[in-house]
Amino acid sequence: MAKTRFVETHEELSVLAAEKIFSCIQQKPDAVVCLAGGDTPLRTFDIFIEKTKHHSVDLSKITFVGLDEWIGLDGFDKGSCRNTLDEYLFSPLNVKENQIIFFDGKAESTEGECNRIRNAINRLGGLDFILLGIGENGHLGFNEPDVPVDELVHIVTLDNITRESARKYFSSPVNVSKGITLGMKLILSTKEIVTIASGESKAPIVDQIINGPVTHKVPASLLNNLEIAEFIFDKTAASKNFV
Numbered sequence: 001m002a003k004t005r006f007v008e009t010h011e012e013l014s015v016l017a018a019e020k021i022f023s024c025i026q027q028k029p030d031a032v033v034c035l036a037g038g039d040t041p042l043r044t045f046d047i048f049i050e051k052t053k054h055h056s057v058d059l060s061k062i063t064f065v066g067l068d069e070w071i072g073l074d075g076f077d078k079g080s081c082r083n084t085l086d087e088y089l090f091s092p093l094n095v096k097e098n099q100i101i102f103f104d105g106k107a108e109s110t111e112g113e114c115n116r117i118r119n120a121i122n123r124l125g126g127l128d129f130i131l132l133g134i135g136e137n138g139h140l141g142f143n144e145p146d147v148p149v150d151e152l153v154h155i156v157t158l159d160n161i162t163r164e165s166a167r168k169y170f171s172s173p174v175n176v177s178k179g180i181t182l183g184m185k186l187i188l189s190t191k192e193i194v195t196i197a198s199g200e201s202k203a204p205i206v207d208q209i210i211n212g213p214v215t216h217k218v219p220a221s222l223l224n225n226l227e228i229a230e231f232i233f234d235k236t237a238a239s240k241n242f243v
């Protein structure tokens with residue numbers, strides 16, 4: 001069974017999540033780490049950056065892997081997953097390009113891009129740590145409800161809730177209908193998984209994850225079966241279950 005922690009605030013959630021990433025890289029200075037984009041982890045990144053600077057941690061052997069990207073966008077597009085990670089994590093930490101494995105959502109061949117990322121992660125022996133957010137529909141990365149769970153890396157047609165929520169990341173309208181993402185098979189085989197959710201908009205899906213069945217209709221619920229997985233929910237996201 002996964003562990004579930006309830007904390008009062010987004011700040012507490014961020015401190016805990018940052019500690020998890022920090023402890024992983026301290027134990028394994030050449031860890032392969034995947035950190036989701038989105039809004040929820042941004043404060044986690046700040047705290048992680050402060051900690052690494054405070055302790056003068058050498059991150060030069062860490063590999064950072066991207067979780068997902070909107071098809072049609074790349075790191076130069078403000079609001080893309082890569083652009084967010086560049087701004088909030090990679091640039092402040094001075095991470096070198098050869099330490100980053102990230103999807104190019106503008107690649108000529110999307111299947112080729114899936115293969116490139118799949119092979120790169122395979123060569124590294126898989127992921128040591130992943131920090132995930134949860135979509136309002138329960139998605140992880142871009143693994144939408146009902147996606148096949150036996151994929152390592154794949155292209156997904158985004159559902160309406162995801163397209164709708166995309167608006168918060170972009171200052172002008174973007175037409176995104178597909179995403180490229182690490183698949184559930186790869187995510188679930190990660191050695192340590194931390195999943196965070198904050199905000200009232202996540203309360204209904206968090207309630208389903210806590211009280212509903214483990215089902216591929218709610219991809220995040222699949223984490224419930226894993227010992228190495230931990231959920232951290234703040235009071236706003238877990239309002240129906242806060243203890």
Ligand SMILES: N[C@@H]1[C@@H](O)[C@H](O)[C@@H](COP(=O)(O)O)O[C@@H]1O
Nearest residue numbers: 036038039040133134135141142
């Ligand atoms: N595809 C991304 C996910 O990688 C992210 O973790 C999730 C939650 O995002 P947020 O933290 O902004 O709520 O949805 C987005 O659509």
